[in-house]
Amino acid sequence: MLLDARDLDQRAAYRLMIGSIVPRAIAWVSTLSADGTVNLAPFSFFTGITSSPPSLVFSAIRRSGAHKDTRANVEATGEFVVNVVGEGVAEAMNQTSEELPPDVDELAHAGLTPLSSARVRPPRVAESPIQMECRLDRLVEVGQGPGAATLVIGEILAWHIRDDLYDPERARIRVDRLQAVGRLAGDWYTRTRDQFELTRPNPTYQGR
């Protein structure tokens, strides 16, 4: 069946997007406001860009026209941490999707443990299996109206990796042990334990 975007309102189009672009990695982003309050929120319009330098992007969609705290904090401070969501923190991540006033420490509110970062000021989430410290590269505005979005492009300055998830011999992350959680549509998520391998016909240099 064909659905033309001209016949869909914003909510209908959003439903189709979150059902078509799956599974999505989750950026659980910790930031500091200008006055030092910790903010923590999940974003599933999130992906990598390049490793030259290591760069990632997530989309912060306005809510009823207002910028999210995360976007305001990143703009004010230029720094954020992306915490990876493993199965063990999925419930806590979900709690932090609640909209709370900007002066509430959402990391503490969710019963999580802050850890100091090495190269940026926002704290990391101790319970997260991998944390990436990032510096803002730039903000890119996309779309119009109350649902317009900001692409937050960041450079990864440092990785913190739980020891058992790193394979020093091959200098890679043990994704078979990570138990990362992926976002689907609505309230649904997927585990990543059901893995399979496909050998590329013509390997490139990247990551090999």
Next chain:
Amino acid sequence: MLLDARDLDQRAAYRLMIGSIVPRAIAWVSTLSADGTVNLAPFSFFTGITSSPPSLVFSAIRRSGAHKDTRANVEATGEFVVNVVGEGVAEAMNQTSEELPPDVDELAHAGLTPLSSARVRPPRVAESPIQMECRLDRLVEVGQGPGAATLVIGEILAWHIRDDLYDPERARIRVDRLQAVGRLAGDWYTRTRDQFELTRPNPTYQGR
């Protein structure tokens, strides 16, 4: 453990990125060259941006400094189709990751069936369960050197959805039936059948 990006070369950083940003949705992108040759290639640095208007983004990383055919075609024609990768087309998708000369029809080469699109010129892949027709919004250059990338930002003009995957009552995609495939690190992929639900503490308007 802490890994500082200043101590990592481009390949090492890439390995960490593809192991940390998981699972990733796959954009299997069909384009036409200026002279009409079909190109088809998978990109897993891919996500949504906003539904106002419906917009998505994927990152095309240069290979040894050269632009990929997809990026050149999108720039030349302003159009592309994102085909969703279900389990049934995972092997075919993997075949199209091979680098072939720009004059080879990669859709035919992989034994796939082209279908005309409704609003753009590049064909859709019939075997793909969902196809999104897109018009180029803009290209954003990120990074430096031979591994620099281009963010390809597109507006979704139309969805084609396999009938059994659409729930007309709730106007949504049946992700429980989609069997989408997610990208992990190296040659590894995840199925998305192992799903679970988390009820949001404070639902927003979006997609609900």
